[in-house]
Amino acid sequence: MKAEIISIGTELLLGQITDTNAPYLASELPLLGIDLHWISQVGDNRNRLVATLKRAYDRSDIIITTGGLGPTEDDVTREAISELLGEEMRVDPELEQWLRSMFQKISYDMPERNIKQANLIPSARAIANTRGTAPGWWVEREERIILAMPGPPGEVKQMWENEIRPELKRRLSGEVIISRTLKTLGLTEAKVDEMVSPLLSSTNPTIAVYAKLDGIQLRLTAKDRDAAKAEEAIARTEEKLRDILGWAIWGYDEDTLEGLIGNMLRERLLSLATMESCTGGLLASTITDAPRSSDYFKGGLVAYSAQMKAAFGVDAALLAQQGTVSPDVAAAMARAVRLRLEADIGIGITGVAGPAEVEGKPVGTVHIAIDAERESTSLSVLYPPRRHEVKRHAVYSALFKLRQLLLSWEQAVSS
């Protein structure tokens, strides 16, 4: 079963928006055992779109399009599919009624140009859209399926998950592709590559290594007619990778560091507080990205000057002596915020996010400290000197360090 994705919209060809629909759909298709051979982007131009559809119709079994279903003259996907198949469009009375009711709901008269969104051809049925006024088209002819969805990613996701994916699942029963992502931190991409190189020649599952802001990820992908066998192949290789990478693996698939740490803190009834300088609030914001973080996050202080650090409880003599960027200052920040906000654990981060160096320390210098009653620990790093990346990397390093600390306490208890 060969699939092809066509993303439609002149804004894609002008680089004004990045096509996120194609990667989303591309990541979904393997789970249905559908092979994706082609992705293309084409503008709001009827002739070029018909040519692209024609080629896809000749070489693929499933064609998935996004975009071009709006009410304006620019939106030509329906017209292009009709031309491709030589079928005439007619307003479908049921669809028209639904469309008018959508507009009534938002107390708005339907502009007459929107009527074109109620068009169908004989080979097409409408796909429900609960987030917008553009229904999709499910077209079937000559053992080919064309799935036309609107462009907004929220509408694509909704339509795919609720309407298209379940129906395709029912129909297909071919090979299943299962994948699993292992997330690591604390090792470079080259190092991970070197460590796992004996396994990289494996073909089922294949192993791919990616560098992300929250660390190096390994993606295992297995293919089999039997889902259980694919799962087994993944599990076997995963075990080998765990032996090799050990402590560096912090999570899987959709896991986030803040979510995992949140669960650990909640289970252990521990509370957390932060004092940040160079990360400017991003640490607190990342921690509170996890739902229900108020269970364990007491609060955070953003101290963007020496004066403010002193006001928040960092020893003024230490600041006068060492400046604001030093391991001792990070440790003092962690301790001060832990005591002041009455938390079990305090994190302090100070460093140089750039663009200019501070107190003679280069951009990218970061000191991270974690303070608790039973133990304190710290970490000094030099990141690539780009402001946003320094902030991001520092936050993930701090969370990873906290995870290691929490795990070490557990091991100390259980041993």
Next chain:
Amino acid sequence: MKAEIISIGTELLLGQITDTNAPYLASELPLLGIDLHWISQVGDNRNRLVATLKRAYDRSDIIITTGGLGPTEDDVTREAISELLGEEMRVDPELEQWLRSMFQKISYDMPERNIKQANLIPSARAIANTRGTAPGWWVEREERIILAMPGPPGEVKQMWENEIRPELKRRLSGEVIISRTLKTLGLTEAKVDEMVSPLLSSTNPTIAVYAKLDGIQLRLTAKDRDAAKAEEAIARTEEKLRDILGWAIWGYDEDTLEGLIGNMLRERLLSLATMESCTGGLLASTITDAPRSSDYFKGGLVAYSAQMKAAFGVDAALLAQQGTVSPDVAAAMARAVRLRLEADIGIGITGVAGPAEVEGKPVGTVHIAIDAERESTSLSVLYPPRRHEVKRHAVYSALFKLRQLLLSWEQAVSS
């Protein structure tokens, strides 16, 4: 001059990475007056790549590829171009020497498989790569240009900006496409669309409306052989849009709200401090995304509980009476942080980011207050109930509100 982009890599077809090279290059081409008609993604499969290149060679003047220039068996772009043109690859001695010197620099013996990166065909010359070991190929034959670049976005950007763009600029002297983005906040997409609808039929410049997290944006795009005339066309339409949209326009092109506000505060010698609840530090982090924000940002407090708000100076009686989510509490937070951190302006944000409602208030409820000695102001909003979006929207609304306040003071002074 018709161009076509081909992004190469199986990971694109598996949805494991999003193709950011194509949008980047797409946004660059109009500035050279080059029309982009097609973008496609193809896997690391020699036959399919040759077919895709063949079609592109038949219909486009410039073909730009990214990816597939690595040292491994998987990397087949050089092989595919050679097959397309029926030319044989040979190791280029000069290129081989350069490649070996790159490896020496990092004190590493060149693996023999890397020698394939020194291959050329008669119609190709190497494009320098200062960030990696894969040189690009600049291929010219039969009035067609094929530009093959490696896949990593950093290498693409470097190679494009330093090697390819200047050379293309020298050669082309056709139509120039100039564009300008107007950024608004405080109006819905439908409202903006309605307000500017008389201008939407304009073809030079064209006007496109996009919804972004930091508001609704309008992109004007003008085309002319004479760059000055394209600029004039943009300027005329821009003026009309400014008349229509007025206060809602906050910036242009690469402007960020935090950058603009930073400049305003710096010029006026005003300092800022924040106390956040539902945004969890994202307001402070966004403010400090602007370089040199320590000039005006005193610091921030993240108060994730009623107890912490009281500890940070919010009246405990008020919290007992109203709970933590109310306009009065936001105002008290703004005032408390302004006084406590000795800033000229304080911002307070409280609300419900989700997933569950708080004190009977629905997810998406946000109260924002700004407090200064001469004036205080506040804003209450209900955002769509998605945690990350609530945080993001609340932060931009707060910054936009602050901008309006600063502007109103200026007008009060100058009138």
